[in-house]
Amino acid sequence: MSVESKLKTVAVAVTTLAGLSAGAAQAAANNASWFAQDLTLIHSHNIKFSPRPNSDTYLEYEYVGRQGPVELYGYVDVPKVLGDSSHGSKYDTGVWDDGSPVFMEHEPRISIDSLTGKDLSFGPFKEWYVAFDWIYDNGDNRASRQNTLYAGIGTDIDTHSPLMLSANVYARRQWENYGAANENSWDGYRLNLKYILPLNQIAEGLTYIGFTNYDFDSDLGELSGPDRTNNALVSTNVLHYKINPKVHVMAVARYFHNGGQWKDGQTLNWGDGNFAANSNGWGTYFGIGYDF
Template sequence: MKAILVGAGATLAAFAPLPLFAQSDDASGETLSYQATDDSRSPYLSDWLNQAVNVVGSGHTRFGPQKVDDLYLEYEFFGRKGPLDVYGYIDFPKFFGIGNAADSGIWDDGSPMFLEVEPRLSIDEMTGRKLGFGPFNEFYIASNYIFDWGHNSDNRQNTLFLGLGTDIDTGTKLGLSANIYARYQWENYGAENENSWDGYRFKIKYFYPLADLWGGSLNWIGFANYDFGSDLGDESPIRTNNSLAATNILSLGYTHWQFSAVARYWHNGGQWKDGTQLDFGDGPFRVSSNGWGYYLIAGYKF
């Protein structure tokens, strides 16, 4: 669950050199594609904030101890204005009432909303100085805020990542950006690391235009979140100190419509230790936090 974009987030700055399209990368960042134009008769509502409503079908997602299948509604946005570079989305889990036994959402006492916002502020623009050097084009104060509005504190997440980001010139059509963060953890589904600074995250995002196809633009988008340096695994035998979520997307974009197929790999997804045995009252099961999941997305951009 929790968006393709969980951990995705694209930046217009990273993809600005592309001549025709600027595109975001996440699950919950990675699914938007917008034709760049200076025409005042733009087909979009905003001249800088790209927006979309998506229907997302997900299977075998591994952010928690059990694999989840879900069909949900998502509002997604990204853009660049002055020093602000922002990506975000709001998910409404199980919005259509469809999911597996491990899934719950807006209509059945689960989380009514899951959101992630990734604002970055350009240090170059705020200081009026060109700080980039070598392949590093621009530097940012980077943040990533995640909130899962569970029905009680044991079903709620409230996390802030704060650090430094940059856009990287590859000398090719490949758009590349990276962020490094420290993590402050408020609520975390009742885990032992609540209300503390606990660990770090390295995020890398990339975008590559593949071809014009069927009147649209076919793009390859990817991003990965590597969480490390946590103490959670030292405090609980069923958790880990690190985790990885790596995502690759094929995206076909038109002026208003967007279609994506997503494959994501988790290792210790959600910092749950793969293979451990748990029982939440419905019988014992083994944690499945290593492996692949997928998303299919259809979206309308406005």
């Protein structure tokens, strides 16, 4: 495999956290002002967006809120913020060693109900949105940069229980993608589910947050050959605990299937010998943060 391909996948590996505390931040926004923010120091382990799993310690800024028809959520990560490879893995790069200095994701939704002044709910579907998800990795060259826009429609779903549930269905516009063959095209779709369950009956301030991203109907497998896939699934499970109104901790288990659209078990060689792609299985995160 070329050096550019190797750099591409290492860059993928540091983009580890896709809004792990989104649900908790939304709950905080509902209980406080219209806009909430937090900073969290996170350690990740065995993260499988690359066929060589990665670990990292990084800083995340996160925001969430709603004003009128506009619902906001996003985060900005600084990979390898401690600058010490002993806190990550040998594949870990970041701001200190010519890796990406920043990775970000922004997920605005605009309420169609609010814009039209009409109640569009029916059955369990409470409110409808025009939904977006923009992902950008600020690498210094094509092999280390991602620029992806998901655009589609979303809804909030009434579960008739304490469980909060929302869904979004997107089409994917792919610009830079670490040099992959599907760059500069419309390529595939994503189904996104988010679910939040307060667990105050177990401990006051404890919340379960989950979300699943299923990418499908991509052409990357056909364009790139047997090393890549047309679909991928990432399912994330978070236990988020508010120690006090300002400090939170979280523990996360994340399951990958074809992480990064890499085919698990394929034999790869990036110039340092053959290895088997490891893109299925579990990764973990632990974090401590400050809400402000």
